Amino acid sequence: MSWQSRIITLITPVKLSIAFLIIYFGVFLAFIARYDFNPTSLIRFGHYYIEQNEELTPSGAIRFHGNEANGGNGYDGQIFYYYARTMFIPGVWPDGFSNAYRAPRAGYPLIAGVFSIFGSHGVVAGMIASQFMLILAGILSIYYLLPDHKKYLSIFLLFSPFQLQSFLVLTSDSIVAGLILCGAAVFFARELGRSEKYAPLAWFPFALAVLTKESSLFFLFPFGLYVFFKKDWKRSFVVLCSLIPFFAWQFYLREAHGMIPAGVLKIFLSPLDGVIGTMKELFFYLATFSLKPSFL
Structure with missing residues (x-):
């Protein structure tokens, strides 16, 4: 029997x-044990943002201090939390964030926001639970x-x-991967x-994935082309309709x-944009590089 067969x-x-x-629950416990x-x-709440959204923040939340100029050491998990917490409160948006940038990415907050009926701590639980469920669902789907x-x-x-890093900072990348894989299965x-x-x-799941992060289109576009060229209008319609929400x-x-x-x-929809930008900076540096001492 070959090693592959084993x-x-x-x-x-x-x-x-x-x-x-074992892996994810173990890592989860090891982290929160600190x-x-x-x-x-x-969630990594930054003190800077908590001060602006005290009434939306769970009681007893861990606050990260320092570096207030850049958000008080918080991370993206807090952004998804605050938008999830206000998702079903009419006319209320969290303070301190760019709504034009953050509000369009409503998928993860929408999923976690369902748990807002249990209050702020319910949203925290919803964010963590949705990560567990969708990462596992993605693994089983690819299997x-x-x-x-x-x-x-x-x-x-x-x-x-x-995937593990996305889980540990509660960002949407693992959510998108799970949704796309579940839909593909x-x-x-x-x-x-x-x-x-x-x-x-x-x-x-496709519609939720696009709502979560617009880069999901990099998966849905080839999916759509594949079924379109096969003249599978039923599945083509499914892909097209997933953009409606x-x-x-x-x-x-x-x-x-x-x-x-x-x-x-639009940066997230521009293939190789980061590579192109880096190359431009490199060429600019080389073009302006000089061995002449600056004091001469």
Whole structure:
């Protein structure tokens, strides 16, 4: 028996799930243990933003001080928290953030905001729980998508440092990955030799993924092209309709609140934009480089 065959027999959905819980729950406990097991530490509230949103902040939240000029050492998790906390409060937006930049990315706050019926701590729990559920769902989905002789490759997502880091700072990258993979597992049922009657259900995770982060379009665009060239109009319609909530939300923000999405968002839809920008800086540096001493 080859090493691949041995690994294939070892990797099962149940074992993947157990390994996931051991790794992620272990890391979760290890992190919050540094803060007396206070789960709000995972959100990384910056003192600068708490001062502006005291009434929205959970009682007893861990506050990070210092570097107030750049947000008081907080991180993106707090942004998603505050938007989730106000998601279902009419006319209320968190203070201190650029609504034009942050409000369009409503997917993660929308998911966590459902838990706001349990108050501020409910939102904290919702943010953490949604990470656990969608990361695990993504791992199981990619296992489902891979052919039998390559299912062992799903362990790379299980041990992905990028997924783990996204979980530890409660950002939306792991949420997007989970949603896209869950949708793909249903969307490509025909290619997997299974019934495609549930393919329209892919609309929901795809739509949430685009609402969460516009770079999800880099996945949906090739998905759409694939089914379009196959003249699969049913699935083409699913992809097209998944964009409706995103544009409807943008329209609502503009008409109801006068928010025009920040121009910086186009950066996330520009392939190789970061590489091009770095090369421009490098060439500029080389063009202006001089060996002549500055004091002459």
